[in-house]
Amino acid sequence: MTYLVYLVYHLVINEEYHMASKVGLLRTMAAAATAFAILLISAASLRAETTGQRVLRQGKIAIGISNGAPWGFRGVDGEPEGFHPDLIKAAFKDLGVNQVELVVTEFGALIPGLMAQRFDAIAAGLYITPERCELVAFSDPDLKLADAALVAKGNPKNVHSYAQIAANPEIKFGVGRGSATAKNAAAAGVADINMLLFPDIQSNVSALLTGRIDVAAFSAATVARILSDNNVQGIERALPFEGLQDRGKERYGYSAIAFRKEDGDLRDMYNSRLKLLKSDGRLASIMAKNGFSDQEAAPGLTSEQICAGQD
Numbered sequence: 001m002t003y004l005v006y007l008v009y010h011l012v013i014n015e016e017y018h019m020a021s022k023v024g025l026l027r028t029m030a031a032a033a034t035a036f037a038i039l040l041i042s043a044a045s046l047r048a049e050t051t052g053q054r055v056l057r058q059g060k061i062a063i064g065i066s067n068g069a070p071w072g073f074r075g076v077d078g079e080p081e082g083f084h085p086d087l088i089k090a091a092f093k094d095l096g097v098n099q100v101e102l103v104v105t106e107f108g109a110l111i112p113g114l115m116a117q118r119f120d121a122i123a124a125g126l127y128i129t130p131e132r133c134e135l136v137a138f139s140d141p142d143l144k145l146a147d148a149a150l151v152a153k154g155n156p157k158n159v160h161s162y163a164q165i166a167a168n169p170e171i172k173f174g175v176g177r178g179s180a181t182a183k184n185a186a187a188a189g190v191a192d193i194n195m196l197l198f199p200d201i202q203s204n205v206s207a208l209l210t211g212r213i214d215v216a217a218f219s220a221a222t223v224a225r226i227l228s229d230n231n232v233q234g235i236e237r238a239l240p241f242e243g244l245q246d247r248g249k250e251r252y253g254y255s256a257i258a259f260r261k262e263d264g265d266l267r268d269m270y271n272s273r274l275k276l277l278k279s280d281g282r283l284a285s286i287m288a289k290n291g292f293s294d295q296e297a298a299p300g301l302t303s304e305q306i307c308a309g310q311d
Contacts, residue, residue: 051120052266055092060099062119063088066107070224070290071125071255074102083224083290084123084257087142090282091273111135114260121266122258125221132258133307137267140274141254141298141306142283147181147243148223148295150208150216150235159215161242162188169194174204174213181217184244184251201226208235224291240295254298254306 055061063085065072075081080089080102089100103119110122114136127145128138151159157171165173166189173190175182177197185195196213198204205226208216215238218226223237244251259267277283278298287296301311 051263062101063123064119066124067104086286127253128306136258138303139257143255143296145220145253148220149238149241151238157214166190172213174216188244
């Protein structure tokens, strides 16, 4: 009888043990399944986060630059400087995005770097062109750019257009050999014999400073970069200046910030801030700081219009 009680006792204990083990196993499996589900939901949430949302959450945006003034470059303290970094900082500051990181790369590698997600936007003076519109999502234009001219202080020859230079062979004109400005000047009627061709920017500016020429033509961005150098004295920008006319209109380029095609929310967020900067005068201040004039103010065009050739 005692043995029978002992046997029954152990059978009951073992059954309770196995039941407890099963319950524990089920609880463990349920906890693991819950944790796995949470991980899946978190991963899905991370995948669903757009670049714009991440930029706002982190308070940080990475921009690709080619390290060239006046567009975007690393300052002496390592901080981002130049027209487009200044514009990015002003646009996003009120949204709590206070950290602007620089990724320096060659100009030709900017769009591939953007597509490879090395940075969130290109802030390097990229012009809106139909070919680039196929690859990236441009912001609305921030500048309208044509050729510009440098003259001695006071503009003694009162030079204000290629047409004027073409009509007066006594005006000594300097331009870069093989440059777009040389081609534009020729197309505007300036005779080859009246052009002094220089191998680089420095020699052209030096000729103007020493009086060998009366006027030197460059892109507006190059003029801004030259005048931003405090060591360059005695010259000024000829304002206004009329460049090459094309079917009754001056030929312009339009600069903008470029984003990935899939980052439309970030582009639209920036566009809304750019519109505000234009209306409250802050864009004009940023332009002046970086050597641009009112002549470079962008018209009320969208990037879509420029991409479609409606400028």
